[in-house]
Amino acid sequence: MTRWGIVGTGKIAVAFTEALRVTEGSRLVAVGTRDIRNAARLTRLAPEVRVHCGYQALMRDPEVDAVYVATPHTEHRSASLLALEHGKPVLCEKPFAINHSEAADMVRAARERGVFLMEAMWTRFTPAMREVVRMVADGTIGQPRALVAELGWYSDPDPTHRLRNLELGGGALMDIGIYPVSLAHHLFGRPVGIAATSTRATTGADEQTGAVLTHEGGQLTSLMCSIQVDSPAHAVILGTGGRIEMDRWYNPTAFDLLLSDGSRIPHRFPHRGNGMEHEAEEVSRCLAAGRLESPLMPLDETLSIMETMDAIRSKIDLRFPADAIFAG
Template sequence: MTKKIKWGIIGPGKIANKFAADLVISKDSVLYGVASRDLDKAKAFGEKYGATNCYSSYEQLAEDPEIDVIYIATPHVFHYENTMMCLKKGKAVLCEKPMGINSDQVEEMLQEAAKQKVFLMEAIWTRFIPATEKMLALLEQNAIGEVLFVHADFGFKGDGNLESRLLNKKLGGGSLLDIGIYPIYLSLLVLGIPTDIKAMARMTTTEVDSYCSMLFNYSNDSKAILESTIEAKTPTEACIYGSEGTIKLHSRFHHANKITLTQNGVEEVFDIDYKGNGYFHEIEEVNNCLRQGLTQSSKLPFTLSLDLIKLIDRVKNEIGLEY
């Protein structure tokens, strides 16, 4: 595959706008199509970002033989349905996080991708942000010694609209699935799978979590202290504390452009910017994988997405969150 990768987008909402803006600056990519149940919305989005075609149904886009890969940017609860439809039509998929709302859905999605022998990846852009790569390199170099504990938070104040995507249970609302996934993902990246989980939450009248606090324990006695909330703006930073120092991912840590390494009381600051809105880097990863004929990314493989949703399911069980 030497030509430009032709992308399709399903669900032209807020996050899709940021993603499409980064597609425009990717020299290896072209926005070939955008689909919405509202054709006028698709046309407006397509005109803004130079899409070749606009479709009034997701199926029309998935059936277009010209499209190489489809970015799913619909609300959480539709990820499974939309991704499975695309996979069954033989299309590569980049599915916005969370890939599914439970591990059963994600397992089916991964199995279908394997069956169809097509590429599938969860769109956790954090993994491909240059600052994240630097953090992993520092850990690999044993820069802070043995990791003792991780602390990460993510919080912003929502508008309180009970019908919004954030609070509507039918749309997979709540802080856990929307932003709690980022602290959990960081803990998984750094420490792996915990042996024990404790979690508490504050629930809304719509029966989703507006605040979630988590404590993870690991077999080597390391810890992770994690928080997510849509009740208030929080620092949204992450610190990795080791026996020989600390690594701080500055706000907002899930797409940080600054890291501070502290060793023996001496700070070293790394300013590591990302390109565009930050989605550029995951776009390039998908393009590279497709050019190599791969069905999954080595940086964000199927196993990691499955581990992540299983962790989220464990937290859901702890706080009594059901969809």
Template sequence: MADPIRWGIIGPGNITRNFIDGVRATSDAEVLAVGSRDPERARAFAEKWHIPRAYGSYEDLVADPDVDLVYVATPHPMHAPCALLAIEAGKGVMCEKPFTVNAREAQTVVDAAKRKGVFLMEAMWTRFFPLMARLRTIVETGEIGDIQMITADFGFRAGFNADSRLFSPELAGGGLLDVGVYPISFASMLLGTPNRVSGLAVLGETGVDEAAAITLAYPSGSLASLTTGVRVTTPHLAIVSGTEGSISIPSPWWVPERMTVRRGGATAEYHEPKRASGFEYEVAEACRCVRLGLTESPILPLDETVAIVDTMDQLRALWGVRYPMEVNG
């Protein structure tokens, strides 16, 4: 058996716990190290989750010669700097969504990875579920005909806190980057890059988008109708409507374990439960790519990741949402 792919973590936050569960459900991977700007936080996290090495700086973590891949799970504005730090150290990177704050940052990170010849992937975990692979096959084989419309939503009502990552402009807050990226990525997976982007948003007292309705149009004539927010709870459903049938994923659709395919009078039900947290599938894909010498995943290519961030840039421009690091940068 080949040696395991050894992961280092930048950013020991809540989502990282799901990542660790995913790694430990993957036969050829292990979490070797965690890094934080707070040495005590790194040590406490490593002790709690039985991680062998703890570093009191991101620089020390990426300098560890035994780390093969780095998982970036910091607040949004730190995604690009941390990814670049790891890339320049010669490490492969899996970076949490949103990949970066804007498309300019995204392209900078992608260019750096290509220049260094290292692996890079956005950690859009939903994309890698077995059920999503089955869905793509159903669409590609024409089982539901040509896609006419996609509807999907991801919204929840959070308590307002102007300083929290959900509402602070300094932390690139708002629903779009936090959860709106999910339905946008879902539409991108099936329809590609839109040629028309429109939408309306409700901006809160901090100036970030708290609720939004988005319409994306595609050269094929298809539409995507998407809703998102951090101050409104939505149904959490996804539906793909084609000329010959439809696919429905129940709540929470971004953790896809069940779907229903309808064509004519026939209905087919699919059920593929996740093995652990669900992060195991993106971890497995990253490890697979690294072992094969790939620098990006064919399931979520880097050009598509940049295009998804660019779509969000266009929406924020329509809404007048601009973050301080963009104004001052």
């Protein structure tokens, strides 16, 4: 049984709380918050959890076996380092950090202390996505050549909103673009070529970003993310012998395999919960096996993904105040 503590009480913390209820071998025992009033939504869902004032108190809770970091992006590093210092295994929400430099600090701390750390790229752990990745690796669609993936959610255009606030690492790329970037790495490895451009909010945050990645094996990824529009979240993985089509691909419960002979074979993998249960179960599996990293989401890959995110930001000239700390 993994007894969980959550750092933060926002929307994603509430979603993880819901997921834990249907997660095998997991139980939520505590939550850490800086403002007790923010915990109300979460504690209504899980009245039995201990609410700690401040993150430090949560880390000292001896009944917490693992910590889920659900703070805003800009606090992923500090919250994860705090947990690691206390010897708590960490599942850190995506994007893992603001930039590669922050991510490297976190990975270094985990490795130095010999404590488990994993990026909470939940989509990767779903049974549907695992089967997709297996099929692609096995040559089911012939030679995989390309990935086309889009993802967009309409969000409040208010310039003071978190998603448009550069102080909080706002914008489409960090919040949404991380999903297709991660999938591209998962399927084809790190990119060798990157092109990107974006449209911007008045605050400077990117409202829409498109990027094209080319990979060492000659594959190409075309991705687009938006905080201005709700999208169907279509993804298609294209091979010389067929293709895989997914809707709502970031949280897949189904996909269609299309073969060159024209056949379309639907595959269905219903969740028990909202989909986050699969990443929580991965953490339990790893802890039970004494692993310090997930073989499905290794830390070197997380670092490589952050490098790609930095490179895309460089192409679109998107800088965050948090970058400055590490500059020069």
